[in-house]
Every structure is written in C-alpha cells, then in structure tokens.
Amino acid sequence: MRTPILSPTIFLLFLLFLSISPPPIQCDDDLIEQICKKTPFYDLCLASLKSNPTTIPMDIKGLATTMADIVLSNATDTLDFIQSEIKQASDPQMERALAYCAELYIPVVKYNLPQAIEALSKGQYAFAADGISDAAKEADACEKNFSGSLKSPLTVRNKLVHSLSDVAVAIVKVLLKG
Numbered sequence: 001m002r003t004p005i006l007s008p009t010i011f012l013l014f015l016l017f018l019s020i021s022p023p024p025i026q027c028d029d030d031l032i033e034q035i036c037k038k039t040p041f042y043d044l045c046l047a048s049l050k051s052n053p054t055t056i057p058m059d060i061k062g063l064a065t066t067m068a069d070i071v072l073s074n075a076t077d078t079l080d081f082i083q084s085e086i087k088q089a090s091d092p093q094m095e096r097a098l099a100y101c102a103e104l105y106i107p108v109v110k111y112n113l114p115q116a117i118e119a120l121s122k123g124q125y126a127f128a129a130d131g132i133s134d135a136a137k138e139a140d141a142c143e144k145n146f147s148g149s150l151k152s153p154l155t156v157r158n159k160l161v162h163s164l165s166d167v168a169v170a171i172v173k174v175l176l177k178g
C-alpha cells in the first residue's frame, strides 16, 4: 500500500498560504467580538449577541438583524411594562407621564423598528439605521418627561433601550461603510 506523501512543493505552498492569509475569523465569537468593538457598549453588545441563539447566519448583517430584534423585544417589553404601570398608577401626574411614554413607544414598537428590520433585510442600511435610532430618541424623550418629584419608574429600561439601539445602529453603520 502506498502512503500518500505530501510533496515538499505543495507543503511549502501550504505554508506560504498560511502565512499570507489574513487573520482568519475562526468562529462566530471572533466576529461578534470584532464587531462589538466598533460599538459604544462592548460588554452589552457581547452579552446580547452571545446569549441569543439564532438561526440567522452570523455574518455582519445577521448580527445587525439580531441586535435590531433585541432592541424590538426590549422596547416591546418596556411598552408592556408602561401599560401595566398605567393601570396601577394612582397619581394623575404619573399616569399622564406614563401615557405620554406609551405614545412614544407605540410607534417605535409597531412601525419604526419593524420597518427598520425589514429595510435591513433589503440592504437599505441608511433607512434601517434611522429607524433603529428612533428607539433611542423616544426612550430619551420618555425619560425626560419625568422630573422633580415625579420619579421615573422606567429609568433602567429607557437606558437599556437607548444603549441597545446605539449598539444596533453602530453595527448597521459597519454595513453602511462596507
């Protein structure tokens, strides 16, 4: 029986190939880390993308889509929370501020984010970035409506939606520059 022997020439070519090929992206985690470094909240980005098992292919577009989905699910969760707080509110001033926040979150959850996710799938990255950044804007506007003795019950959630939106937009911007 003949044992196939790697010819020296092929072996040298192989070594050459190894030395000139760019640093390989070995697995999804590597890509996630590289991309998260380009966002303003590295740890949040990493935690979000690594903890979300998904069937979407994990290229940059897939990561942007996953992140946008996380913004949507957080914004939806926040809106649900606001609506349950409205039911329990006894202070009319608090109820008004919460109702105002619901008004801000409803279009984000129903239109802006779903449309942004749709745009992402079509490669309309500038439009997608705009729609996702609306989530951060509305979260801020909601938070600012509480002032003085009216303490926001939404601070942590608004901040999280804002940060997640910033992360998603930063990833979409990588695609835009692509």
Ligand SMILES: *[C@@H]1O[C@H](CO)[C@@H](O)[C@H](O)[C@H]1NC(C)=O
Binding pocket: 044, 047, 048, 049, 070, 073, 074, 077, 164
């Ligand atoms: C909100 O985002 C955080 C961070 O990615 C995640 O851990 C959490 O599960 C999300 N919450 C919802 C309701 O999607």
Ligand SMILES: *[C@@H]1O[C@H](CO)[C@@H](O)[C@H](O)[C@H]1NC(C)=O
Binding pocket: 097, 100, 144, 145, 146, 147
């Ligand atoms: C909250 O929003 C309402 C409706 O836009 C506005 O009238 C009110 O001045 C806002 N309050 C604060 C503290 O921003």
